[in-house]
Amino acid sequence: MSLYYEAADVLTAPTNAGGSLKSRVFSKKGLKSPPAQVYALAIETCKWSPILKEVIEHADILRLERKLSPLLSLLLVHDLLLAKRGIALPATHGLRTAIERHKARLQAELTKARIRRKLSSIESLKAHVEAGGENATDSSEAPYPRWVRVNTLKTTLEDQLETTFAGYERAATIDGVRRRDSKQLYIDANIPNLVAVSPYNDLQKSEAYKSGSIIFQDKASCFPAYLLDPLPEDGDIVDTCSAPGNKTTHIAAILLAHSSEPEDCKQTIHAFEKNKGRAETLEKMVNLAGSNVWTKIHPGHDFLKTDPSSPMFRNVGALLLDPSCSGSGIVGRDDMPELHLPSVGQGTAAASKGSTKGAKAPGHSKETRKRKREETEEDLVMVDDDGMVTAVDTGDELKSRLAALATFQLELLLHAFKFPAARKITYSTCSVHAEENEGVVKSALSSSIAKERGWRILKRDEQVRGMREWPVRGSLEACGEDAQLAQACIRANKGDAHGTMGFFLAGFVRDPMPAADVEAQFLRDERGHLVRDVTGVPVRVGEERVDEEEEWNGFSEGEANEDDAGTSQDHVDPPTEVGDDGKRRVGKRRRKTKPSERS
Numbered sequence: 001m002s003l004y005y006e007a008a009d010v011l012t013a014p015t016n017a018g019g020s021l022k023s024r025v026f027s028k029k030g031l032k033s034p035p036a037q038v039y040a041l042a043i044e045t046c047k048w049s050p051i052l053k054e055v056i057e058h059a060d061i062l063r064l065e066r067k068l069s070p071l072l073s074l075l076l077v078h079d080l081l082l083a084k085r086g087i088a089l090p091a092t093h094g095l096r097t098a099i100e101r102h103k104a105r106l107q108a109e110l111t112k113a114r115i116r117r118k119l120s121s122i123e124s125l126k127a128h129v130e131a132g133g134e135n136a137t138d139s140s141e142a143p144y145p146r147w148v149r150v151n152t153l154k155t156t157l158e159d160q161l162e163t164t165f166a167g168y169e170r171a172a173t174i175d176g177v178r179r180r181d182s183k184q185l186y187i188d189a190n191i192p193n194l195v196a197v198s199p200y201n202d203l204q205k206s207e208a209y210k211s212g213s214i215i216f217q218d219k220a221s222c223f224p225a226y227l228l229d230p231l232p233e234d235g236d237i238v239d240t241c242s243a244p245g246n247k248t249t250h251i252a253a254i255l256l257a258h259s260s261e262p263e264d265c266k267q268t269i270h271a272f273e274k275n276k277g278r279a280e281t282l283e284k285m286v287n288l289a290g291s292n293v294w295t296k297i298h299p300g301h302d303f304l305k306t307d308p309s310s311p312m313f314r315n316v317g318a319l320l321l322d323p324s325c326s327g328s329g330i331v332g333r334d335d336m337p338e339l340h341l342p343s344v345g346q347g348t349a350a351a352s353k354g355s356t357k358g359a360k361a362p363g364h365s366k367e368t369r370k371r372k373r374e375e376t377e378e379d380l381v382m383v384d385d386d387g388m389v390t391a392v393d394t395g396d397e398l399k400s401r402l403a404a405l406a407t408f409q410l411e412l413l414l415h416a417f418k419f420p421a422a423r424k425i426t427y428s429t430c431s432v433h434a435e436e437n438e439g440v441v442k443s444a445l446s447s448s449i450a451k452e453r454g455w456r457i458l459k460r461d462e463q464v465r466g467m468r469e470w471p472v473r474g475s476l477e478a479c480g481e482d483a484q485l486a487q488a489c490i491r492a493n494k495g496d497a498h499g500t501m502g503f504f505l506a507g508f509v510r511d512p513m514p515a516a517d518v519e520a521q522f523l524r525d526e527r528g529h530l531v532r533d534v535t536g537v538p539v540r541v542g543e544e545r546v547d548e549e550e551e552w553n554g555f556s557e558g559e560a561n562e563d564d565a566g567t568s569q570d571h572v573d574p575p576t577e578v579g580d581d582g583k584r585r586v587g588k589r590r591r592k593t594k595p596s597e598r599s
């Protein structure tokens with residue numbers, strides 16, 4: 001099948017084939033043409049379709065070339081008039097000759113279309129299309145503003161207001177930045193150093209964007225690092241699922257903001273990313289954002305395979321979990337671009353009417369396909385945030401997919417609970433489904449590891465100001481009518497007045513125990529040093545079962561001292577035996593670790 005048939009196929013797939021144009025193309029099996037080429041042709045043709053529709057109708061080629069379908073004519077005329085190399089078919093191919101014999105007429109109609117738009121050159125016409133000038137929502141409000149996090153590792157909000165955003169007026173509310181022609185800027189009231197502008201402002205070309213001084217990040221996606229609020233006393237941080245790195249770099253910015261002497265900040269962010277390709281993206285982002293100094297990337301490492309009791313993580317006081325999820329809260333996933341198809345035989349009749357941009361010829365309402373997924377089809381396909389597309393045709397399939405995701409998410413959270421020095425954890429998803437959100441939180445709280453280690457929910461009144469004041473909270477029903485839990489959970493709704501993606505977040509904490517209690521909990525050897533098991537975890541009183549058969553032939557007593565602990569990733573303190581006399585001796589394996597202590 002040729003490139004043109006394949007692009008036509010993607011554009012005519014039923015709306016419940018699911019996902020954005022990009023995900024449809026890249027997940028399509030058996031494409032002969034490179035997916036990137038199919039996608040580029042399809043998306044560009046959609047963008048140009050209001051103009052190409054006029055051109056084709058005025059040139060009347062669908063009446064003259066009966067074998068051409070309206071969609072194929074759009075794709076071919078696009079390449080003939082706009083692609084550098086013209087139509088990508090052999091010169092004698094029937095489709096190519098059917099279009100090329102009308103070349104002069106088509107070019108003349110393109111010129112007329114440009115003049116009708118009062119544009120002086122083909123370059124200005126291209127710029128007009130690129131800027132979305134043919135989009136039907138031209139004068140309407142955009143549903144989502146462009147959220148921009150000012151990266152305080154490289155710049156300050158004040159600097160950005162004076163440079164990148166010089167000339168922007170201050171918007172009092174988020175609505176001020178939704179309009180296409182808005183040159184306003186909204187400074188967010190919940191998240192520090194976050195601003196919003198109209199999505200039609202071309203910030204991608206700005207120096208600040210290219211240099212990592214500003215980062216495009218949805219407001220809701222800024223919630224987790226802000227709620228985690230890593231402080232100097234929290235020690236090291238783990239970002240369990242990091243790529244592409246928005247939250248990793250946000251953590252770094254907050255760490256540094258809390259540090260009185262940033263250059264002396266000794267805290268490390270351990271950034272895990274299981275997928276090697278995505279880990280490369282993470283590394284690029286961490287470098288660009290200037291957070292590499294404080295970030296240790298663990299590329300291709302599965303967080304679930306980490307040993308929480310490894311000396312490397314002994315100072316980890318806070319963890320951020322933003323695992324793979326159904327991605328059902330992501331904005332734009334479901335959108336298909338608008339496509340304006342030409343009608344047969346409209347000829348000059350349409351020409352006289354089609355003098356405005358985005359002109360719609362008779363028959364438009366029938367033939368123009370607005371490929372937005374209907375709400376009822378919302379769950380027919382799931383594109384998770386690893387880009388995996390799963391067709392979910394029935395409620396049962398959706399349920400089982402969500403159950404599988406929730407199992408993985410819970411496993412991750414329970415693993416995070418095992419970090420011995422951890423005091424704070426945030427758990428977030430960009431999913432709208434309660435199964436992945438409140439459901440996971442409830443299961444985590446009722447787990448034995450949470451109870452054993454004292455993990456509880458971070459209540460609303462304990463949260464940082466911006467999160468405490470954020471009005472959208474968890475679902476009471478999904479929290480089993482537990483009002484305090486529902487208030488502790490944070491949600492953001494896709495498509496509401498706040499202009500964010502769909503998102504969920506909860507914080508977990510455990511309170512430091514009084515010093516005396518902590519002391520009493522752990523075994524100490526004759527010298528008063530903490531007794532550790534073979535994995536390095538301090539042994540609690542009452543857990544000291546001696547397994548005489550298993551001799552440990554490790555360090556001699558003289559080699560083992562607490563100062564060594566943690567200096568090497570592989571080092572573990574020597575196991576200690578408790579003798580019949582009640583004294584503890586170093587050098588013998590004293591017990592097997594409990595499963596909950598193993599990674």
Ligand SMILES: C[S@@+](CC[C@H](N)C(=O)[O-])C[C@H]1O[C@@H](n2cnc3c(N)ncnc32)[C@H](O)[C@@H]1O
Nearest residue numbers: 241242243244245246247274275302303322324
């Ligand atoms: C939702 S994305 C993370 C987005 C990221 N936190 C950000 O804000 O830019 C989830 C990421 O977790 C990674 N991932 C999934 N399971 C993982 C695991 N067990 N260990 C480490 N990374 C994992 C996925 O490859 C994916 O890149």
